[in-house]
Amino acid sequence: MRRESGKDPDLPAVGRVLSGDREGFAGLVRKYENRIFSLGLRFFRNRDDACDFAQEVFVKVFERLGSFRGESLFSTWLMKVAYYHGISLCRSRREAASLPEGIEIPDTREGPQRLYARKAAGEALKGALGLLPERYRICIDLYFSFGMRYDDIAQATDIPVGTVKSHVFRAKQALREALKNSAAEDCGYGM
Amino acid sequence: MECEEIMERFLELDNGEGLPGEIAGHLETCPRCAAQVAAFARFTESCAAYADFAPQRDIAAGVMARIARAGEEDSPWESDLPLSMVNWIGSGLVLLVGMLLIPFSGMLQQLVRDMPSLGIALPIALGLIIAIYAALFTGSHIETLSRFLRLR
Numbered sequence: 169m170r171r172e173s174g175k176d177p178d179l180p181a182v183g184r185v186l187s188g189d190r191e192g193f194a195g196l197v198r199k200y201e202n203r204i205f206s207l208g209l210r211f212f213r214n215r216d217d218a219c220d221f222a223q224e225v226f227v228k229v230f231e232r233l234g235s236f237r238g239e240s241l242f243s244t245w246l247m248k249v250a251y252y253h254g255i256s257l258c259r260s261r262r263e264a265a266s267l268p269e270g271i272e273i274p275d276t277r278e279g280p281q282r283l284y285a286r287k288a289a290g291e292a293l294k295g296a297l298g299l300l301p302e303r304y305r306i307c308i309d310l311y312f313s314f315g316m317r318y319d320d321i322a323q324a325t326d327i328p329v330g331t332v333k334s335h336v337f338r339a340k341q342a343l344r345e346a347l348k349n350s351a352a353e354d355c356g357y358g359m
Numbered sequence: 360m361e362c363e364e365i366m367e368r369f370l371e372l373d374n375g376e377g378l379p380g381e382i383a384g385h386l387e388t389c390p391r392c393a394a395q396v397a398a399f400a401r402f403t404e405s406c407a408a409y410a411d412f413a414p415q416r417d418i419a420a421g422v423m424a425r426i427a428r429a430g431e432e433d434s435p436w437e438s439d440l441p442l443s444m445v446n447w448i449g450s451g452l453v454l455l456v457g458m459l460l461i462p463f464s465g466m467l468q469q470l471v472r473d474m475p476s477l478g479i480a481l482p483i484a485l486g487l488i489i490a491i492y493a494a495l496f497t498g499s500h501i502e503t504l505s506r507f508l509r510l511r
Contacts, residue, residue, distance in 0.1 A: 190426060197419040205414040219416045226422040227429070234505065313409035317374045333371075340370040340399075347398040 178242035186233060197226050200243065203314065204250050210309060211254040221257065225250040240323045248324040251306065295342065307332045308339045362392050369396060447496050454492060458485050
C-alpha cells in the first residue's frame with residue numbers, strides 16, 4: 169500500500185539527508201530517539217543497552233536511507249528497522265521482548281483510585297500479552313504504547329494485518345474487562 | 360444487547376480513527392458505555408508514556424559521531440582515490456579527443472593501407488577502451504550517480 173508522499177512529514181528531512189545534508193539526520197534522530205529508546209527497553213530492560221540499541225538503529229537507518237522508497241511512513245520504516253534489529257539482537261542474547269518491568273511512570277494527574285485502575289489495566293494488558301505467542305506480543309505493544317495503526321504495525325512487523333487486528337481486538341476485550349470497575353465508579357453504575 | 364454491539368464496534372476501531380456517528384450517538388445517551396470508553400481512552404493515553412522514555416545519553420551526538428567515523432573509514436572512493444571526479448572527466452575528455460584525432464594521423468593512414476584489417480580492428484579496440492573507461496567511472500561513482508538519479 170503506497171501512501172501519498174505529501175502525508176509523511178519526515179519526507180523533506182529525509183530528502184535533505186539523501187542529498188548530502190548529513191547533519192540534518194540529527195533532527196530525525198532527536199525526533200524519534202525516545203521512541204526507539206523505549207522500544208530498546210522492551211528488548212533489553214536496561215537503559216545502557218537500550219541506548220546502545222537506539223544508536224545502532226539510527227546508524228543502520230542512516231546507512232539504509234537510500235533504500236527508503238516512501239512506500240510507508242518514515243516512522244513506520246524506522247520502527248521496522250528497529251524491530252528487526254531488536255529481534256536479531258535478542259535472538260543472539262536469548263532475551264524475550266515484553267513491556268518493560270520495574271519502570272514506573274509517574275502521572276501526577278491521576279488520583280490513587282485511577283492509578284490503581286491503571287495498574288490493574290496494565291496487569292490485564294500484561295496478562296493478555298502473556299497469552300499471545302511471543303512473536304505477536306509486539307502487536308499489542310506497538311498499538312497501545314506506540315499508538316501505531318493496524319496497517320503500520322503490519323508493515324513494521326510483516327505480520328498480516330488481519331492477525332494484528334485480531335490480536336489487538338482480543339487484548340482490548342481483556343482490557344475492557346479489567347477497566348470495567350473504574351468505569352463503573354465513574355458513571356455510578358455497577359457493571 | 361445494543362450496548363454490547365456498540366462496544367464491540369468501538370473495540371474494532373483503529374488508532375486515530377474517529378468515532379462513527381452511531382457509536383457517538385449511543386455514548387451520548389448511555390453513561391455506562393460512555394464511562395467504559397472514557398476509561399479506555401485514559402488507559403491508552405497513559406500507555407503512550409511507555410513509548411516516551413528519555414534516554415540518559417545524547418543519542419543524536421553519539422549517532423552523528425559514529426556516522427562521521429564510518430564516513431572516514433568507509434569512503435575510500437571519495438577520499439582516497441587518486442583521481443577525483445574532475446580528474447576522471449578531464450582524463451576522459453583527453454582520451455576522447457585523442458581518439459577522434461587518430462584518423463587524421465598520417466602514420467595511421469599508411470598503416471591501414473598496408474594492413475586493411477587494421478581498419479576494422481582499430482574502431483573495435485577504441486570502442487572497448489571507451490567501454491572499460493565508462494565502466495570504471497560508473498563503478499567508482501555509483502553512489503553519487505544513484506543519489507543523482509534519485510533526486511531527479
